[in-house]
Amino acid sequence: MTARQSGDPAAPDPGELAPAERRQIVRDGLAVAVATGAYGISFGAIGVSSGLDVIQTCALSLLVFTGASQFAFVGVIAAGGAPLVGAASGLLLGVRNTLYGLRLAPLLAWHGARKAAAAHLVIDESTAMSVTRGSTEAARVGFLTTGLGVFVLWNASTLVGAIAGDAIGDPRDYGLDAAVGGAFLALLWPRLTTATTRIAAVLSAGVALVLVPLTPAGIPVLAAGVVALGLGLRGREVAS
C-alpha cells in the first residue's frame, strides 16, 4: 500500500489513493447501490398504484432522485391529496440533503459544473459512503461509485416496478396500499434513535390522524412538519 501523508486528519488529502483501497471503496459502493436500487422496484409499483402513470413515476426517480421525498410525494397522491401538497411534503423531506451537502462540500472539493452535476447525486447512500473517507480522492470515489450506481439501478428498477405494477390490476389485491406504510416505517425505523425523535414521531402521527377527518388530504402530513419545527425550536430554548 502506498503510504499516505498523515498530517491533520481533518484536512482532506488530495493525494494518491492506493489501488487496493480504491477497489474496496468501489466494491462497498456498488454493494450499497445494488441493495438500494432493488427497492426502486417497490417505489415503481407503489407509484403507479397511487394513480401516477409509468412515465410520471419514472420522472420522479430520474428528476427528484431522493427516495424518501419520492415516497412522500406518491404517498400524498395515494391518499387523494393535491399533487402540489405532495410536492411540498417531498421538499420538506429533501431538506436533509442540504445538510449532507454542507458536510460533503469541503471533502469533495468540486466547483462549477462538476459541483452542479454532483449535487443531483447527494442522497443518504452516497453521503454515507463518502463522509467517512480520509482524503478527497477516496471520498470522490465513494461518492461517485455509490451515487452513480444507485442512480442507474434506482431508475432501472423504478421502470421495472412501474410496468409490473401497471400490469397487475387492482393494487389492493396485492396489498400494495399496505406496502406504502411498511416502506415509510422502514425509512423511519433507523431514525428513532433518541427519545426526542420517538416523541416527535408519536406526536406527529397523532396530530396527522386527528386532522385526517377535518382537513383536505395531504394537509395532515404538512402539519406534522410544523410539529417538527415546533419541537426543534423548543429544544433550542431548553438547551440554551
Place this chain on the structure above:
Amino acid sequence: MTWIAILACAAGCYGLKLAGLSVPARVLESRLVQRIADLLPVALLAALIGVQVFATGDSSDQTLAIDARLAGLGAAAVALLLRAPFLVVVLVSALTAALLRLL
C-alpha cells in the same frame, strides 16, 4: 397539475442539494437547523405512516378506519425488529395485507 408538481418537487429537491454544496457551512450549520433537519423527516414519515394506514375515503371526505393495512404495518414492524432489509419489509407488509383480504 401532476406534472407541474413533479417538476416543482424535482427543481426544489435539486436546489436543496445544490445549496448544501454551495452555501458556506457556518451559515446553516447551527444546532437549531441541525435539530429541525433531524426532526423533519421523522415527523413527516410518522405522519405519512398514520395517514397511509388509517385514512380512507376519497380526498374530500376522509375518515379513519382499521383494516388489513394495520396488519401489514404490524408485520413490517416485526420484520424490522428481525433486521430484515427494506425490500423484505415492504414485501412482508404487502403479503400480510393481501392474505388477510383473501380470507
